[in-house]
Amino acid sequence: MAMALTLLFLAVGTFKPMAAWHWLDIAGEGGTAALAGYWAHLVIGSRPGGRVTLWLAGGLTVVMLGNWADCLDEIFIKNSTIVSLKWIESVLTPLGMMAVTWGMLLWREEQVALSAHMSKRERLFRDHRVLDRTTQVANSDYLLQQITLEHARNPLAPCALVLVDLHSFHQIVRNYCQAECDRVLLAVAHQLLLNLRHRDLLCRYAGHRFVVLMPDTGLAESQRMGAQLCSMVEAMRFHTLQDNARVAINARMACAVANTQAQSLLTALNAAVEELDAPTQVPVSQAI
Amino acid sequence: MLRCYDSATALIPASHQPALVLEFAHSQGLGAADVLLGTGWHNVEAIKADTSIPDTLLKPAQYLRLLANTQRTLGGDELAFTLGRQLLPGHFGAASHALLQAPSLRRTLELLAKHASRLSPLLVPHFRVEDGTAMVVWTDACGLGSLRSFVVHMQMAALVAMCHWRAGQRLPWTFCFNRTAPRNTAQLEVHLGTRLRFGCQVDAMLIHTNWLDQPWPFAGETHRPAASRASERAAEQEHLPRSLLGTLYEHLVTHARCMPALEEAAQNFDLSPATLKRRLAQEGTHYQAELDQVRSHVALRLMYFQGYDNDAVAQHLGYYDAANFRRSFKRWTGLTPSLFRDALGRLSPVV
Numbered sequence: 157m158a159m160a161l162t163l164l165f166l167a168v169g170t171f172k173p174m175a176a177w178h179w180l181d182i183a184g185e186g187g188t189a190a191l192a193g194y195w196a197h198l199v200i201g202s203r204p205g206g207r208v209t210l211w212l213a214g215g216l217t218v219v220m221l222g223n224w225a226d227c228l229d230e231i232f233i234k235n236s237t238i239v240s241l242k243w244i245e246s247v248l249t250p251l252g253m254m255a256v257t258w259g260m261l262l263w264r265e266e267q268v269a270l271s272a273h274m275s276k277r278e279r280l281f282r283d284h285r286v287l288d289r290t291t292q293v294a295n296s297d298y299l300l301q302q303i304t305l306e307h308a309r310n311p312l313a314p315c316a317l318v319l320v321d322l323h324s325f326h327q328i329v330r331n332y333c334q335a336e337c338d339r340v341l342l343a344v345a346h347q348l349l350l351n352l353r354h355r356d357l358l359c360r361y362a363g364h365r366f367v368v369l370m371p372d373t374g375l376a377e378s379q380r381m382g383a384q385l386c387s388m389v390e391a392m393r394f395h396t397l398q399d400n401a402r403v404a405i406n407a408r409m410a411c412a413v414a415n416t417q418a419q420s421l422l423t424a425l426n427a428a429v430e431e432l433d434a435p436t437q438v439p440v441s442q443a444i
Numbered sequence: 445m446l447r448c449y450d451s452a453t454a455l456i457p458a459s460h461q462p463a464l465v466l467e468f469a470h471s472q473g474l475g476a477a478d479v480l481l482g483t484g485w486h487n488v489e490a491i492k493a494d495t496s497i498p499d500t501l502l503k504p505a506q507y508l509r510l511l512a513n514t515q516r517t518l519g520g521d522e523l524a525f526t527l528g529r530q531l532l533p534g535h536f537g538a539a540s541h542a543l544l545q546a547p548s549l550r551r552t553l554e555l556l557a558k559h560a561s562r563l564s565p566l567l568v569p570h571f572r573v574e575d576g577t578a579m580v581v582w583t584d585a586c587g588l589g590s591l592r593s594f595v596v597h598m599q600m601a602a603l604v605a606m607c608h609w610r611a612g613q614r615l616p617w618t619f620c621f622n623r624t625a626p627r628n629t630a631q632l633e634v635h636l637g638t639r640l641r642f643g644c645q646v647d648a649m650l651i652h653t654n655w656l657d658q659p660w661p662f663a664g665e666t667h668r669p670a671a672s673r674a675s676e677r678a679a680e681q682e683h684l685p686r687s688l689l690g691t692l693y694e695h696l697v698t699h700a701r702c703m704p705a706l707e708e709a710a711q712n713f714d715l716s717p718a719t720l721k722r723r724l725a726q727e728g729t730h731y732q733a734e735l736d737q738v739r740s741h742v743a744l745r746l747m748y749f750q751g752y753d754n755d756a757v758a759q760h761l762g763y764y765d766a767a768n769f770r771r772s773f774k775r776w777t778g779l780t781p782s783l784f785r786d787a788l789g790r791l792s793p794v795v
Contacts, residue, residue, distance in 0.1 A: 289472075289520060296630035326608055329529055334471040363525065363634035423629065427638040433614060 162228060169232030182230045189223035192216050192252075208262045215255030222248030288360040290338045291345035296422075299359040299367055303418040306371055315414045316370040316378030319425040320348065320385055323433060324406040325364035332403070336396050340403060343394050351388045365429075367422065375413050382409040408432055447685035448713065449561065450723055451508070451586035454501035455685070456565050458485065460536045462507055468527055469514050479513045504565055504586045511598075512591055521628075524594045525635035528601030536562050538678035545672035549607060549615070550656040553580060555676070556603070560585070561684040567599045568690030570697075575749040578656055581741065582647045585687035587728035593623060596647045601635050603649065612661045617651050620644035645777050645784075646741050688713075689727060689734070696738040703762045706731045740776040743769075747785060754781050 196216035203209045225245045269287050286298035294302075306315050322344060329337055341364070348358050348366060357369040368385070370378050389407040396403060410428040412421055449455050456462060462485070469479045480486065483506045515523050533543040539559035546552040553571040557580075560568050566588060570581045580603065588595050600619065607615050618639040619632070625642040626632075632640055695712050696704060709731070710720040724730050739761055746752040746760060758769035773781045 289518070289522075295520075296628055300628065326529075326605065329605070330609055334468055334526070334530075338471070361634060362522065362630035365634050419629065423633055423638055426633045430614065430638060 162224075172231060172233050178230055182227055185223050185227035185230065189220045189227055192220035192223060196220065208259055208266055211255055211259030211262060213259075215252045215257075215259055218248055218252030218255060220252075222250075222252055291341050291360050293345050293349070293366075294357070294359045296359060296361050296367075299357075299361065299369065299422075300418050302357055302359075302369055303414050304416075306369065307414065307416055310372075313372045314374050316373040316375060316411055317414050317421065317425065318368045318370065318378050318382040318385065318409055318411040319361065319422075319429060320366045320368070320382070320389065320407055320409050321429040321432075322364040322389070322405055322407055323429070324404065328403060328405075332396060336398070336403075339397065340394060340405065343392065344389055344405065344407075347389055347392050348385055351385055361422065361426075365426070367425075369414070375411065378411045378413075382411050385409065448688035448691055449504070449565075449586075449685040450688045450727055451505040452503055452726065453685065454503055455561065456502045456504065456507050457536075458500050458502055460534070460562075461531065461565070462502055462510055464530055464534070465507075465510050465514055465527065468523075468530070469517075472518060474514065474517050478517050479510060481513055483509045483513070485510070508566065508586075508588065508591060508595075511594065515591070515594060521631050524597035525601040525631055528598035529605035529635070531598070531602035532556075532563065532606040534563065538675055538682060539563050541675035542672065542679045543606075545675055546610070547659055547672075548657050549578075549611070549651075549660075552607070552610070553578070553656075555679075556580075559679050559684075560690065561686055562679070562682070564599050564602070565687075566595050568687050568693070569599070569603075570690075570694065573653055573656070574745065576653050577749070578651050578653050580649045582649075583693050583737070584689050584727075584729075586689060587726070589728060596621070597632070597636075600647075600649060604636055610660050611658070615651060615655055617649050620646055620648040620650065622647050645744060688723060689729070692724075692734055693738060696735055697742065700738055700742045701760060701762055704735070736772075736776050740773070743773060743781075744784075747781065757781070 193216070196213045199209060199213045199216065203212075222245070225248060229245060286295050286301075287293070288295045303315070303317070322340075325337075325340070328340055332340075341360070345358065345360065345366065348368065352358060352368065353370075355371055359367050359369070361367045368382075370381065373381070386407040386409050389405055392405060394403045394405060395401065408429060410425045410432075412425055415421060466476060466479065470476070483502075485500070485502060485506055511527075514527075533540045539555070539562040542559070543552060543555050543563065546555055553569070556563055557569050557571040564585075566585050567582050568585045570579075570583065572579045572581065582596055582599060584592070604615075604617060614637065616639065617637055618641065619636055620641045621643075622645055623642060625640075629640060691713070692709060695709060699708070706720065707717050710717040713720060715723070721731065724734070743757050743761065746757050750756075752760065754766040754769055758764075758766045761769065763769040763772070770781055773779075773784070777784060
């Protein structure tokens with residue numbers, strides 16, 4: 157783009173005589189442009205993709221172009237009938253500055269939301285709008301995006317989904333306050349994270365159900381790992397904050413290999429765990 | 445004279461549902477000042493001091509504002525469900541006691557409908573049994589505006605969670621929603637269940653009638669008929685007003701066959717037509733909209749349960765001919781009856 161801008165100036169402008177060049181201005185504006193470009197490069201290189209990166213890097217690139225246009229202005233005399241060049245100079249830099257500022261604000265929001273240990277909670281790209289408030293792991297929106305991404309990345313490799321359901325959670329809700337329920341979910345999320353491989357992704361699907369995305373994993377292996385995760389959750393000794401009573405947590409799971417129909421697959425997994433507690437007292441005459 | 449409440453009637457004791465919302469907000473680290481903003485309920489010091497919340501009566505509009513504030517501050521789509529599952533049977537006096545004593549699903553639903561002003565002041569449950577299916581249809585108790593979906597989810601979650609607890613198992617409800625399918629159904633699936641139907645023109649929960657009279661396991665331990673009768677009597681003696689919109693809905697359902705006019709409905713409430721018009725306008729609706737809603741619900745029920753064709757429904761609802769009914773149905777639902785029947789065919793059997 158910087159090259160295109162140079163060519164544009166070359167096409168519509170003529171060189172100023174060397175004597176009229178203000179070297180200090182050229183160095184200042186050219187230097188600013190070069191640094192802004194370098195910053196954009198740094199931002200893109202050091203952050204996962206997403207909204208914040210886009211605004212920061214995009215803004216810095218626009219600032220770079222604005223300053224580059226300023227710098228070229230020192231070298232060329234523009235044809236005064238072309239208004240667009242003037243426009244480029246005066247509008248690009250402030251626009252870029254605003255974009256960077258907006259990116260910074262989003263970044264600040266993101267930093268508040270993110271905790272330190274993120275390796276199993278985010279994969280491939282970052283978008284802090286999808287973090288679950290209670291457990292600080294990703295939510296179902298992020299999961300759906302990740303399944304699509306994973307499929308696009310490697311359509312042939314199997315990618316397993318394991319749904320972990322805390323099926324006694326409704327009793328915990330009846331017996332304890334909201335804060336204790338949230339602590340149970342947080343504790344379970346931590347326990348699951350500790351028992352995952354580095355390439356796995358943990359999401360809180362909704363309520364008392366978690367989903368683990370396991371890339372490059374077949375159905376049999378995911379079943380084995382799912383059973384292991386459930387037994388790790390059940391082996392936890394969770395104690396309430398108020399009276400140190402032990403709360404028993406029961407977990408069970410269902411798993412499947414992901415396909416392109418992510419939402420309907422997840423619905424099927426949820427229906428599968430519901431089937432597990434198929435009514436113990438089905439009315440005899442029930443006709444389904 | 446029928447006493448009815450609307451969104452500007454002081455009805456809900458602050459220590460009931462509003463206190464639960466505040467407690468929830470507090471558990472999530474929200475400031476009381478944030479969630480009380482604009483509710484006109486200012487006794488923040490009493491709440492902070494954790495003393496008993498003074499039992500002032502709040503208007504439904506204030507309760508709604510409290511919910512809107514909490515939802516806005518917390519964000520996400522989970523609040524309606526986590527809050528909802530704590531709402532029933534609740535600690536709302538005699539009505540909650542009566543609900544807690546109910547020995548079966550049938551009695552629970554009857555009590556819920558009877559004491560709706562206390563147990564579910566924003567959304568009225570209408571309980572009805574038809575052709576092997578028990579239905580709870582939820583309609584607005586007052587103007588809910590943009591919070592309608594939120595309140596529907598909240599009350600459905602409340603009923604589902606209470607039945608799960610009392611029955612000792614998840615009941616196989618089917619859920620009908622008067623909205624298009626959301627992009628992400630995770631919360632609905634986990635908190636309600638996977639039998640979700642969208643674009644139904646009505647918000648309702650359906651279950652096979654076989655579940656209605658199953659004795660609930662708790663009943664053996666806690667159900668004492670004398671205590672149950674006593675709490676039901678106590679609940680009746682509260683003589684709470686019923687919701688204006690809910691009562692109008694029931695009146696119109698009963699008289700749906702004869703195209704009831706505004707004047708007759710107003711007479712039923714001992715109001716002048718102008719006053720009824722004004723009170724409906726306050727709730728963001730008008731008589732024709734309410735009548736259309738009732739007639740579409742009746743038409744859907746006849747088509748779904750009785751298998752009526754357009755002629756039969758038109759005749760039942762007092763239309764001159766099927767073509768007129770067809771036009772009206774299209775206006776209510778955006779679909780022709782035949783298209784809707786196709787959609788129903790794909791849905792069935794729902795229970």
